[in-house]
Amino acid sequence: MRLTASTAIVGIVGTPIMQVKSPTVMNAWFDQQGRDAALVPIDLAPEAIAAFLPVLRGWRNLRGMIVTVPYKQVLAPLCDRLTRRAERLGTVNVIRRDPDGTLVGEILDGAGFITAAAAHGFDPRGRRAAVIGAGGVASAIADALCEAGLTELALQDVDAAKQARLAETLRTAFPRVAVREGIVDLADLDLLVNGTPVGMNGDPSLPLAAALLVGLPAGCLVADVVTAPLETPFLRQAQASGCRVQTGIEMTEAQMLQLAGWMGVGEAPA
Known part of the structure; x- marks a missing residue:
């Protein structure tokens, strides 16, 4: 990657930021596509949030910003406009x-997850399916x-x-889906997703009790959004139960084209 005076800049903002894989994945993709663009990581202190958005508005060679933990729901109301989906959920992962x-x-x-x-x-x-977490991702x-x-x-x-x-929110938007609160039985699941940071950066914790995870049916797809480490304690437990697993980096890679297209630094997928 070689920066020039005309390089289109995109960022990824969160804290901590050192664990994210998007800069490596997207900058490699920019190089492969021959695009004069670069993704830079931004470790933003919480007290700087109020001053951050006005800077983006005036940053003329900035094409956009990927948003990661813990700012997906924090930055949503600070945007000038939201898509219908982002407004419904009150969260953003790209600006x-x-x-x-x-x-x-x-x-x-969500689109990246479905693709992966x-x-x-x-x-x-x-x-x-069962989803652990109710935050942005x-x-x-x-x-x-x-x-x-x-x-x-x-x-x-x-x-x-x-x-x-x-x-x-989901019951209102999708009345045909039976949405219930609480995960008490995994025996009939086709998909289990950890949508929380639990297990990130060496955290040995599990997002569900180990005794409950033992009840996963063999063949169930178990997915984690955590990208570091690649194999989390949650995924190891799922593999021990005979389940298929999907890593966080798979979701990250799956949505790179979608993110680039949305920010105008790549072709939007059909």
Whole structure:
């Protein structure tokens, strides 16, 4: 990657930021495509959030910003405009800067997850799934699964109020999907997703009790959004139960084209 005076800049903002894989993946993709663009990581302190968005509006060679933990829900209301999906969920994972400085937020985590799961042969139509978490990425995945034809969805988050809000949002948007709160039985699941940071950067914790994970049916697809380490304790437990697994980096790679297209530094997928 060689920066020039005309290089289109995109960023990824969060804290901590050292564990994210997007800069490596997307900059390699820019090189392969021969694009004069670069993705830079931004470790933003929480107290700097209020001053951050005005800087983006005036940053004229900036095309957009990928948003990661913990700012997906924090930055959503600060955007000038949100897509219908981002507004429904109150979360963004990408912000596009239009030529006039307008900041438009979208959430593409769900689309990336569906693409990655399809590579494992998973089709949500008529299936049962459980999603751990009710934050930005978990909300996007749950929403995308419901939109893609899921029959039943169980949600669980340590924040009961957040869990309840997401469940009600999904019931309203997708009345044909049976959405319930709490994960108490895994025996009939086709898909289990960890949409939380639990297990990141050497954390030995599991997002669900080990005794519950033992009940996973063999053949169930178990997915984690954590990208570092590649194999989390959660995924190791799933493999021990005979399940197929999907890593966080698979979802990251699956949505690179979608993110680049949204920010105008790549062709949007058909």
